Amino acid sequence: MERIYLDNNATTLVDPLVQEAMAPFHTQFYGNPNSLHSFGTEIHPFLRLAVDRLYHGINASDNDTIIINGCATEGNNTVIKSVYFREILKGSKKHMITSQAEHPAVEETMAFMESLGVEVTYLPVTSEGIVSPADLEEAIRPDTALVSIMWANNETGLINPVEEISRICHEKGVLFHTDAVQAIGKVPVDVQKNPVDFLSFSAHKFHGPKGVGGLYLRKGITLSPLLHGGEQMAGLRAGTLNTAGIVGMGLAMELAVNNLEYEQTEVRRLRDKLEDTILQIPDCQVIGARELRTPNTILASFRGVEGESFLWDLNQLGIAASTGSACSSESLEANATFQAIGIDSDLAHTGVRFSLSRYTTEEEIEFVASSIRKVVDRLRSISSTRNKEYI
């Protein structure tokens, strides 16, 4: 049986065109671009093209900087730790702001900041599941060094009001960073329209390779590197360039932007179709309004069905989905976004995420829709909380 992959917020299939474009940089053009000889220099045009594609992809100006690095986690760490060094350790500020619904790449880094004495405000999300600009405005203090709020949430797909947040931060003179790892390729990401100061992304979330990402810096903004060493990336991120990865990410970005329209229409249509069938099942809900979400994501909750069991049964049927909640890891806390949104605590361990991509087909969605019904029926028949007639 063909397996079905609906876990595209975790990672994606590398586009075959991207794969093809990368291959020569492992075998033929394997030189180090920092070398003086032809093996190194012959790679430069390909890297320049890739960089052009990245700039174009997020509408960056040539005066801005996009540091190519390992992943968005690295970008997030670089920004938060750099701002700590420059503004807090060497400066006079001592406060940072983030939200309660961030990815661990920001959440854990902020927790580390707290361990160093930084005061961190974790903004709650509203009942809509997003950060309120008014809350942010209130939280900003004269000694606030950084605001870090994700563009779109990995679990719910909910999109934060980045444009308004950027504006507020600019007015207040506070640096603003956004983790856009779940936004690129799903919604337009335009750094002119949304004047963020820092923005991080990972290639593997938009059909590029793993292990390469980017960190955007607005014109005039600099940082202290996380990795010191050679002169790569203007000294802001040392380490031999991942040439194949950079070439692949550049093309993947171009394809993602070209496919945005498809994402907004066709992927959205399939997502909505799946969501409609899910919502026909009694006692289930989908988190967040559709128009506030990335077009590929559903976080659904089925009363009486524990999330990991759900994934287990789906996996038996060859379907890959995901859960942020319940028994799936050593830290067994309930889904943070659920709690922040104020979902009934009985549902805290029932979240299952389906995330589509431009490779998802109509047939797959139909099979998944019917499978979900079967799985819910079976697990509810086992569940202790569905029938209480003898109690």
Add this chain to the structure above:
Amino acid sequence: MAKGDLIGGSLWSQYSGKVSDRMNHPAYMGEISPEEAEARGARLVVADHGADSCGDAVRLYWMVENDTNIILDARFKSFGCGTAIASSDAMAEMCIGKTVDEAVKITNIDVESFLRDDPGTPAVPPQKMHCSVMAYDVIKKAAALYNNVDVDAYEQEDMVCECARVTLGTIKEVIRINNLTTVEEITNFTKAGAFCKSCIRPGGHEVRKYYLEDILRDTRAEMERDKLREAAHAKDFKSMNLIQKHKAVEQVFEASIRPMLAADGGSCEVVDMKERDGGTLVYITYGGSCALCASSLTGTLSGIQHTLREELDPDIDVLPV
């Protein structure tokens, strides 16, 4: 940390075949009605444990024969992960044919062993061990209902780690006997904290009454105080010179008196000592909240004097300056 920790293990690939089979086809999943029980001359017991909001909830049905107390049949319902469902299924099977008093002796460790494919390989990965604890807890609830007693009757004294079933007494003992200084060592000696890790420090899957980090810190502190106390007793106080006496008095202050005062925000210093008529005078000053406290000239003072007399020499007098 080492090689094995670098690439996270696949959770599901560490389930035994028996766990997978029971998750896919739980044989004892279902209910028992009062009529069914009655038809076999038995009493129905229905016990619940856990809640959806905790991520695990299990209900156990027992059909218990009236005269013999033998569990004729058992069924379960479970909201939970694969391990929770599989261990509920195994637990229900293990109950059948046992008397209630025998069944209550089934622990989560028995259930986990029962689910192993081969005796040397765990049936579930460590972080899943706590899911099988549910199966054990619900049996105790069922037995308590059947015998009409409080479920506490089956609780063991001060269980610190439910997964490995290690008590507070055991943990304190291994720390003392083996002079353990890290939580990792406690885990190596007792397996406490090796599974779901909730009992190591607050913030894990479950809120616990005791945490290994606290137990270790407190036990180490107790050991430190014992050591000081022993040192103070090493030599007969009366035969010491004044410098040795001062040292011994300081040790008692450190081990017993200052912790007691600090609990109320107070402190105390020895400022002078004199020998007189075969006895010893100890002059002290108070700090913190003691300085303002009326009891510092009455109850607290006599407490300090009493402690020094008990620990060192009945002929010690304590005088506040």
